[in-house]
Amino acid sequence: MVEKKVTEKKVAAKTTTKKTTTRRATVAKKAVATFSINAETVGFKAGDVYQTLSVAEKALSVDEIAKAAKITKEETLLGMGWLLKEGKIKGEDNKFLLA
Known part of the structure; x- marks a missing residue:
């Protein structure tokens, strides 16, 4: 029983980390508008x-x-x-x- 709870916590921690890194990668991308200067x-x-x-x-x-x-x-x-x-x-x- 004790081993099962520890394993479940590790899996939950890994899942949270993946979501956080995915969000950061999405936020980092930003479109830049350009126009000709004349x-x-x-x-x-x-x-x-x-x-x-x-x-x-x-x-x-x-x-x-x-x-x-x-x-x-x-x-x-x-x-x-x-x-x-x-x-x-x-x-x-x-x-x-x-x-």
Whole structure:
């Protein structure tokens, strides 16, 4: 009887370990979206940022702009760089609005 219980515990411990390693392997895989960086695509992202700020009619953070425009944070920053260089937007307290 004693031997049976010890064996059952070992089997249960091995099963738990396998599940844990399977989960870690699944979580580690992550898709990465890419897009071409050129004047045309960055210009489109700038347009997305400009339209989002125009509709909002208030200052928004980078994360808020990205969420509202449905683009990534990196794409938002590229578009904002374009608009900042042209003087179309300005920043105040880590938020941005139309100039």
